Amino acid sequence: MGNDAITYCVHAVSVRECALLTTMIDRVSRRIGRPIRYAPAAVAQIVFFEGRRPAGSRGTVFVQLTRDSGREPGPGTLPMPPHMTHMLELFAGAARDRGIALGCGPATDTVRAVCDLFQKAGPPHALVNETDDGLLLFPGARQFARFGRNADETAAQFFQSEPLQDLRLKRMDDAALALAGDRQSAEPALWYMGMAHARCGLFPWVSIDSLLRMRAWPYLAAGSPALEKIAALLRVRPHSASALVSEAGMAADDVIAFVNAALSCGFITLADPAYDAGADSPPYAPRPAKGSHGALPVMLNAIRKALGIPFHDRA
Amino acid sequence: MTALKLVFAGSLGTETATAIRAISEIKPLPAEVRPLDHRHLDNGWTPVAMDHGMLTLGDGRTLHLYGTPAGLRFDFPGPIIAQGALGAVLLMDNSRPDPLADLAVCLQAFQSLAVAGAVAIGVGRMNHHPRPALDDYAGALARLRIVAPVLPLDPRDRRDVLRLLQVLFRQIEAMNGDGGTAGPAASAQGPP
Numbered sequence: 001m002g003n004d005a006i007t008y009c010v011h012a013v014s015v016r017e018c019a020l021l022t023t024m025i026d027r028v029s030r031r032i033g034r035p036i037r038y039a040p041a042a043v044a045q046i047v048f049f050e051g052r053r054p055a056g057s058r059g060t061v062f063v064q065l066t067r068d069s070g071r072e073p074g075p076g077t078l079p080m081p082p083h084m085t086h087m088l089e090l091f092a093g094a095a096r097d098r099g100i101a102l103g104c105g106p107a108t109d110t111v112r113a114v115c116d117l118f119q120k121a122g123p124p125h126a127l128v129n130e131t132d133d134g135l136l137l138f139p140g141a142r143q144f145a146r147f148g149r150n151a152d153e154t155a156a157q158f159f160q161s162e163p164l165q166d167l168r169l170k171r172m173d174d175a176a177l178a179l180a181g182d183r184q185s186a187e188p189a190l191w192y193m194g195m196a197h198a199r200c201g202l203f204p205w206v207s208i209d210s211l212l213r214m215r216a217w218p219y220l221a222a223g224s225p226a227l228e229k230i231a232a233l234l235r236v237r238p239h240s241a242s243a244l245v246s247e248a249g250m251a252a253d254d255v256i257a258f259v260n261a262a263l264s265c266g267f268i269t270l271a272d273p274a275y276d277a278g279a280d281s282p283p284y285a286p287r288p289a290k291g292s293h294g295a296l297p298v299m300l301n302a303i304r305k306a307l308g309i310p311f312h313d314r315a
Numbered sequence: 316m317t318a319l320k321l322v323f324a325g326s327l328g329t330e331t332a333t334a335i336r337a338i339s340e341i342k343p344l345p346a347e348v349r350p351l352d353h354r355h356l357d358n359g360w361t362p363v364a365m366d367h368g369m370l371t372l373g374d375g376r377t378l379h380l381y382g383t384p385a386g387l388r389f390d391f392p393g394p395i396i397a398q399g400a401l402g403a404v405l406l407m408d409n410s411r412p413d414p415l416a417d418l419a420v421c422l423q424a425f426q427s428l429a430v431a432g433a434v435a436i437g438v439g440r441m442n443h444h445p446r447p448a449l450d451d452y453a454g455a456l457a458r459l460r461i462v463a464p465v466l467p468l469d470p471r472d473r474r475d476v477l478r479l480l481q482v483l484f485r486q487i488e489a490m491n492g493d494g495g496t497a498g499p500a501a502s503a504q505g506p507p
Contacts, residue, residue: 187450216453217464232489302372
């Protein structure tokens with residue numbers, strides 16, 4: 001058995017539900033681009049069971065099947081019939097725990113194509129599945145619209161950056177554009193696509209040491225202290241993702257999510273003239289010289305305290 | 316003891332006094348009056364002075380909160396008020412005819428703070444006037460070659476005001492991030 005396979009076992013589960021799980025696991029396997037194979041409970045990475053928990057090896061994830069459809073899947077439980085998202089999380093988590101790279105290639109290709117399209121303000125395209133349902137993208141207006149009967153499913157894939165191998169980009173003609181629903185700002189969609197794609201790591205066209213500069217303050221980062229701190233640092237001067245990790249003291253996952261999301265929206269760009277030729281560079285203020293105002297942090301903290309702004313998440 | 320100041324600025328009718336009231340420990344002095352002939356005014360009121368609020372810090376210092384309209388006859392005080400300020404909160408009113416033009420006027424008045432990263436922009440009345448959207452503001456700022464945070468804000472809501480101030484403080488801290496350094500925002504000398 002290859003090291004890149006995720007293994008599972010179904011213990012004391014009815015034949016009908018076993019068939020349902022197997023079908024869903026097959027879909028999960030295609031979604032995450034990694035083989036998922038059956039294995040005995042003693043060695044399987046994930047064990048689905050009913051009733052009494054079987055013995056397993058160290059590190060085995062035990063998942064008890066429940067019948068309460070209104071119940072949220074807590075740790076170690078899975079309501080039946082399961083939701084695809086929960087199954088994906090379960091197997092993607094197991095893959096991550098074992099250092100198994102998820103099949104991000106097709107998804108990354110789609111994400112890159114969408115990013116390029118918006119970066120270049122290209123012509124309207126559709127991001128559709130095999131039944132031509134999906135999203136109409138208007139890169140020039142930085143908007144999107146739903147398209148077709150099953151557009152919501154495609155939109156969910158796009159927003160959550162689930163592997164997008166089933167989706168393809170295609171140029172649209174005026175007749176099709178007329179059928180589009182209400183247009184919405186594409187930026188939240190692009191932002192969440194980038195954030196979610198952090199599970200596959202930093203966008204492969206960005207090196208961890210690439211210098212990134214801020215073009216526009218990422219308003220979608222507001223409300224997250226971690227992301228606001230990263231934004232504040234990037235506002236001051238260009239940083240690489242690795243420098244953001246060391247300088248901001250942030251978790252690498254947060255930095256990668258921020259960089260992917262902000263790049264997707266065009267809030268930040270690579271500080272490389274060949275990449276973002278024509279874009280105006282913001283007038284970064286000269287870095288202040290060392291002076292006699294070392295009391296600034298103390299001053300701001302005193303204001304925070306007087307206003308009741310929490311300290312714990314300050315930069 | 317040194318006094319500090321923060322500036323709240325906006326186009327006419329952007330409720331800078333309301334935002335100051337949300338955080339001031341004193342009742343802000345009213346800066347708008349109702350002239351005899353107010354038919355040409357948006358809301359019947361016109362500013363004749365700056366709004367002023369205060370906050371006493373734990374170390375005994377005082378933070379002065381100044382509110383001022385930008386534009387019209389109030390163009391000239393901008394750079395003067397900005398001098399020595401920790402930073403500026405620019406309040407936009409999305410119900411006005413051209414909020415993005417208002418933004419440009421405000422940024423012009425507080426250019427030194429904007430370039431130094433010591434401004435944060437709050438956009439009011441977005442719930443009933445969603446356009447321009449936040450991404451429109453981000454695009455407008457990018458065209459002006461200014462990078463500044465833009466968030467929706469209800470000036471009546473203290474939490475909204477504090478959230479914007481926290482973002483502003485982060486920007487100021489990051490500018491002075493290597494500790495003991497100071498930019499324009501740090502040269503707080505006290506109120507004018």
